[in-house]
Amino acid sequence: MLVRTKASPRPVDGHLAALAGEQIFCSEFKYRKGTVVFGEGEEAEYVYQIISGAVRTYKLLPDGRRQINSFHLPGDLFGLENGATHRFTAEAVVETNVRITGRRSLLDTMAHRELGAKELLSLVTRNLKHAENHMLLLGRKTALERVAAFLLEMDERLDHPDVMTLPMKRRDIADYLGLTLETVSRTFSAFRDEKLLQFCGVSQRQLVLLNRIRLAQLDT
Amino acid sequence: MLVRTKASPRPVDGHLAALAGEQIFCSEFKYRKGTVVFGEGEEAEYVYQIISGAVRTYKLLPDGRRQINSFHLPGDLFGLENGATHRFTAEAVVETNVRITGRRSLLDTMAHRELGAKELLSLVTRNLKHAENHMLLLGRKTALERVAAFLLEMDERLDHPDVMTLPMKRRDIADYLGLTLETVSRTFSAFRDEKLLQFCGVSQRQLVLLNRIRLAQLDT
DNA sequence: CGTCGCGTTGACAAGGTTCAAATTTGGTGG
DNA sequence: CCACCAAATTTGAACCTTGTCAACGCGACG
Numbered sequence: 465m466l467v468r469t470k471a472s473p474r475p476v477d478g479h480l481a482a483l484a485g486e487q488i489f490c491s492e493f494k495y496r497k498g499t500v501v502f503g504e505g506e507e508a509e510y511v512y513q514i515i516s517g518a519v520r521t522y523k524l525l526p527d528g529r530r531q532i533n534s535f536h537l538p539g540d541l542f543g544l545e546n547g548a549t550h551r552f553t554a555e556a557v558v559e560t561n562v563r564i565t566g567r568r569s570l571l572d573t574m575a576h577r578e579l580g581a582k583e584l585l586s587l588v589t590r591n592l593k594h595a596e597n598h599m600l601l602l603g604r605k606t607a608l609e610r611v612a613a614f615l616l617e618m619d620e621r622l623d624h625p626d627v628m629t630l631p632m633k634r635r636d637i638a639d640y641l642g643l644t645l646e647t648v649s650r651t652f653s654a655f656r657d658e659k660l661l662q663f664c665g666v667s668q669r670q671l672v673l674l675n676r677i678r679l680a681q682l683d684t
Numbered sequence: 685m686l687v688r689t690k691a692s693p694r695p696v697d698g699h700l701a702a703l704a705g706e707q708i709f710c711s712e713f714k715y716r717k718g719t720v721v722f723g724e725g726e727e728a729e730y731v732y733q734i735i736s737g738a739v740r741t742y743k744l745l746p747d748g749r750r751q752i753n754s755f756h757l758p759g760d761l762f763g764l765e766n767g768a769t770h771r772f773t774a775e776a777v778v779e780t781n782v783r784i785t786g787r788r789s790l791l792d793t794m795a796h797r798e799l800g801a802k803e804l805l806s807l808v809t810r811n812l813k814h815a816e817n818h819m820l821l822l823g824r825k826t827a828l829e830r831v832a833a834f835l836l837e838m839d840e841r842l843d844h845p846d847v848m849t850l851p852m853k854r855r856d857i858a859d860y861l862g863l864t865l866e867t868v869s870r871t872f873s874a875f876r877d878e879k880l881l882q883f884c885g886v887s888q889r890q891l892v893l894l895n896r897i898r899l900a901q902l903d904t
Numbered sequence: 905c906g907t908c909g910c911g912t913t914g915a916c917a918a919g920g921t922t923c924a925a926a927t928t929t930g931g932t933g934g
Numbered sequence: 935c936c937a938c939c940a941a942a943t944t945t946g947a948a949c950c951t952t953g954t955c956a957a958c959g960c961g962a963c964g
Contacts, residue, residue: 586766
C-alpha cells in the first residue's frame with residue numbers, strides 16, 4: 465500500500481526544496497499525456513516531484529511485456545537513483561506538472577545536513593515498502609484481491625474522494641497488477657454488479673466506492 | 685537480479701563495522717535452521733549481516749500464503765528499517781551465523797559521516813533495485829522464465845560454482861517465485877530433461893548448470 | 905523397520921489469458 | 935453542434951498454463 469501524501473504533516477512530504485532547506489534551485493516543467501519523463505538506462509540527472517497529474521514508472525521485457533512498478537500522484541517524489549542511470553522508465557499518464565531539481569545539488573546539499581540524510585533515507589525506504597507490498601500482491605494474490613487492493617490504494621492516495629477519477633487506463637492498471645486488461649475490466653464489472661462500486665458520468669474512469677469495508681475484506 | 689557480494693571491491697560490501705569506520709560494537713550470533721531472526725511488526729532494534737548460511741525474508745497473508753522477498757547470502761545486510769518496526773519476517777534457511785549491531789548506533793554513527801550516509805543509501809537502493817526486478821518477474825514472467833531467472837541469480841550470487849548447492853527447499857523457491865512447489869519441481873525436471881542442468885549426488889539441492897547461455901535466453 | 909520430511913510425477917480442475925467482436929467514448933474537422 | 939473515426943472498454947467463448955489433489959519414491963533417523 466502506498467503512503468498518502470496529501471496534507472501530510474511529515475516533513476518529507478513537503479516541497480522538494482524544503483528537503484534541503486530551501487537551498488536548491490527548482491524549476492517546473494509540464495509533460496503532455498503519454499510523454500516520457502526519463503527512460504530506463506538514461507543518465508539520472510534530476511529528481512522529480514509531481515505538482516499535478518500522474519506518472520507511471522515501469523520496466524519492459526524485450527517482447528513488450530510491461531510491469532508498472534508504481535503510479536506517482538501529486539506530492540510524490542520519484543527519479544532519485546543511487547547509481548548514475550535510471551533503472552526504469554517514467555511516463556506521464558495524463559498532462560503532468562513537475563518540479564525538478566538536479567540530483568547532484570540535492571545530494572550535495574543533503575550531505576551537509578544530518579536531518580536531510582534521514583529524510584532522504586525515509587524517502588527511499590517508502591518506495592521499498594511499497595515494492596515489498598506489491599511483490600506480495602503480484603506473487604500471491606488473486607485477480608479479485610489485486611483489483612480490490614488497487615481500488616483501495618487509489619482511494620487512500622486520493623484521500624477518499626466521493627468520486628474517484630482514475631488518471632490511468634485499463635491497460636495501465638493491468639500492467640500494474642500483473643493481469644490483462646480484459647481481466648481488470650471483467651473484475652470492475654463484477655464489482656459493479658455486486659454493488660461494491662458504481663461508474664459515474666459517461667467515462668469509465670470515474671467511479672464511486674460503495675462498500676470500502678467489503679473491498680478490504682476481498683483484499684484479504 | 686541480485687548483486688554479488690563476495691570479494692566485491694565496493695566499500696558497502698565489507699564488514700558491517702567498516703560502514704561506520706570500525707566504531708560500532710558488533711556481536712555475532714548463530715541461528716539454527718528454521719528459526720526466526722525477527723518477525724513482521726517486531727521492533728527493529730538491530731541490523732544484521734550474514735557471515736555464513738542463508739536467510740529468507742517474507743510476508744504472509746492471513747490465510748497462510750507466503751511471498752518471499754529475497755534470500756540473503758553471506759555478505760548481505762538485512763533488517764535495516766527506517767521506521768520503528770520490521771515490515772517482514774526473517775528466518776534462517778539453514779544454520780546461519782550473523783553479525784549484529786544496534787540500529788541506533790549504526791544510524792547515529794552515520795549521521796556524523798557524509799560518506800556513511802551515501803553508503804547507507806546505496807544499501808537500501810540495492811534492495812529496492814532487487815525488488816523492482818522481482819516485481820517484473822512476478823508480474824510478467826512465465827514459470828519457465830522465473831525458474832531460469834532464479835537459477836541464474838543463485839549462480840551469480842554464489843560466484844558461478846561448478847556445483848551449486850541450494851540452501852533452500854522447493855517450497856521456499858516456489859514462494860519466492862510466486863509459483864507452487866509442484867511447478868518448480870516440474871520445471872527443474874524439464875530443464876534436466878533438456879540437459880540445461882543436472883542433479884548432483886543424492887540430494888536434489890545440488891546441481892550443475894550445463895548451459896547458462898540457454899538459461900539466460902529462456903529468462904528473456 | 906516404520907515413520908517423517910522432502911521431492912517427483914500424474915490426472916484433473918480452474919483461474920486467467922487469448923482471440924474475436926460488439927459497444928462506448930473522446931477527439932477532430934466540417 | 936454534429937458527424938465521423940480511432941481509441942478505449944466491455945463482453946463472450948475457447949484455450950492453456952498453472953494450481954490442486956493424490957500417490958509414490960527415496961533417504962534419514964529413531
